[in-house]
Amino acid sequence: MTALSTITSGTTAPDDTTVLAVEGLRVSVRTDAGETTLVDGLSFALRRGETLAIAGESGSGKSITSLAVMGLLPPAVRVTGGTIRLKDTDLLSLPEGRMRSLRGDRVAMIFQEPMTSLNPVLTVGAQLVEAIRAHEPVSRGAARTRALEALKAVRLTQPEQRLDQYPHELSGGMRQRVMIAMALALRPEVLIADEPTTALDVTVQREVLDLLRDLQRDLGTAIILITHDMGVVAEMAGRVVVMRHGRMVETASTLDVFERPAADYTRDLLAAVPRIGRGKPRSSAIGEPVARLDDVVVRFPVRSGLFGRVTRQVHAVEHVSFDVRRGETFSLVGESGCGKSSIARAVVGLVPHQGRIEIAGTAFADLRPADQKALRRRVQIVFQDPMAALDPRMTVGDLVAEPLVIHRIGSPAERRARVADLFRHVGLSADQIDRYPHEFSGGQRQRICIARALALKPDLIIADESVSALDVSVQARVLDLLRALQTEFGIAILFISHDMAVVENISDRVAVMYLGQIVELGTRAQVFGDPRHPYTRRLIEAVPVPDPAHVRAPTVRLAGEVPSPVHPVGGGPARVRLVDVGGGHLVAE
């Protein structure tokens, strides 16, 4: 038997049996203002063994649809029309008791947040065993054996030990594997995966997607994949339902949707998706260094023992040197825990560091506390979550004016004029300044945060995952805004992100970080066109490609987990040495 036939013989191809049929589904929420429709007239059929993606941006109703299928809608939300049929069973007319016995057994679900989706006070084994025993009359021992098999099936390392571990002892990727094991242990007919990889690092996302595909092939489970990521859609799904504002905009095979999108919205959505290779060469003049980091080290103490002595340290940032020049966008890219945010905090002086950080030629350490305030004006930061970064009890005008108040700049009337001017610059209208943050959308809130960062006319703006929480179409517009502001004011941007495609689109220069150290640094063309370090390559290869015709080259699977950055005092990771491979392209040996 040839290798090829081995693969195809094990494949369960989608057949024509419809497993789940949703027809004319209408879901509404009761509010004080009456009834609001969240999903309206949605119909689709899911066939055995196929993956159907429901794609859309936030508020499209895709998650509500999945909860409606599971019968897990929040109290105020209910189905007001249509039918959901699982084979011959009408799910909407089932009493709760029968729906419960079906949940987890015939329809299972995995969620977006692996960090919070498992109960922290129960072991992994207990949670798996109870899922099995809720539906099958087996002994605890037999259920445990089944649980172990399930953990092996999701390729978790050391499955026996994992059964007795608690969720907090596992990484995000491992927890999502546990969730998948729990969902598939009873071999459900339908698996609903709601943004299953959104919270994961890109290399972990790759592994989880591969795993889902392999398991589907072996078990023939029909999957509903809910996602906002068109790259994930292209790689995983055979068919797509595109949703917007609770309505289906378009449904077709994935190939058709990507090549011949019928609806305008789908076209816009696909155009907004950042793709590697789309970045335009930058023409803006790049000037003198605005920020210079020389051999910067950030370590956090871990205390233990009778007198709380520091016995170990978290090596967050290790001997990092780079500069950011006027008018350029310098990106730090890497996975969670690589130290990129610690660098941002060190630059604005929020965490202590060793080594030297200069802003416009001066370091905080050289200045008396009174003079440090003036230096702080030169660096401003825009955070990831615009909702959490804005005080809900202040008007947005006051929020944007606050930096001016703190630094005693201008009279109240002058400040108000300046705020109105900033609002216009970030694409908001000046008559909105007396409103409160909750009256704005996520993208608008991030614009307000950018306006606040611009208020002090800084030399450097640090954008710490500033577009990660935004929908792709909003993300594209915020990135355009950042570029336009940069050209207009000549600001330097230190852009921190885990998203390789976004980084490729916006950066002039890029540094790739791994375990607190820079492993590759160069211009965008150097790092993305000619990646030298194996980690850089793996990051780029792991990014889902929004093109269903793209054939993925078989990649080497990463063995094990990222090593711990915690070391005993005096110890530490081996220091990497960067070598210039030509034209300022630095690569770790």
Add this chain to the structure above:
Amino acid sequence: MAVYLARRLGQAALILLGVSFITFFLLYVLPADPVRQIAGRSATAATVESIRRQLGLDQPFLVQYWHYLTGLLQGDLGRSYLQKTEVASLIASRLPATLQLMAGGIVCELVLGLGMGIAAALLRGRATDQVLMMTSFVTVSAPQFVVSLLLLYVFAVQLGWFPIGGYGTFAHLVLPAVTLGIIGSGWYSRMMRSSMIDVLRADYIRTARAKGLSRTRVVLRHAVPNAILPVIAMIGIDIGIFMGGIVVVESVFGWPGIGQLAWQAIQRVDIPIIMGVTLVSACAIVLGNLVADLVAPLIDPRIRLR
């Protein structure tokens, strides 16, 4: 673990030292004169002076405190001014009664408080929730002696279900323990309710429901153990307030515990007894907190003691 315990016990010793100093100081500056209480109104100035000298109360404050502290370190709590007996043996003879009442009170408090809190959270926004929260508000604000007297009047005097006062049988314990439980349950029910509401919104509750578990199992196995964590920390802190309740309840019900002893000693300015009871109460509070901290990691494996 051993290191943790050693550090916590070291801290406890420092706390007790501080408590002893502050209480001793407060009793020293108190305008009430213990010697007058002992000597009586008709005593001559010379008698008063000799008693004062005899008790060492003519010494400067720091010297008095030093004498008390050296005695304390040797396990000597001094002698009662009026009863002329060892404070240690007085407390020892009354401690079992108080411990019994404490245990009964805490059980009632938790059963009532947690039960009401869980029920209110599950029926959030409904009439039951509102009635329960009103009740908790009333029990939190009602003075302790009012609750004691009310229960005493209804269940002992009018209905005659329980003895009016005294100590010895289980029937004697019921009313005082329930009184303590009612007084304390208000805080716990409010805390448990808000904690449960937070937990019921958590992602892992949704996961548990998606597995097809029954509602009872979701609540008892997944929600309650998570929701109870902040309440456990509260039990440790609450013991201080609880001791205050014990003084009142023991006096009302004639329960022969250290609370009653303290109450009588305060009226007679019997400083060694007040000191002794205060230190024992402080010990109870410190130990209560320590036990709460030791129990927490048994429920939540993420908590590590260091």
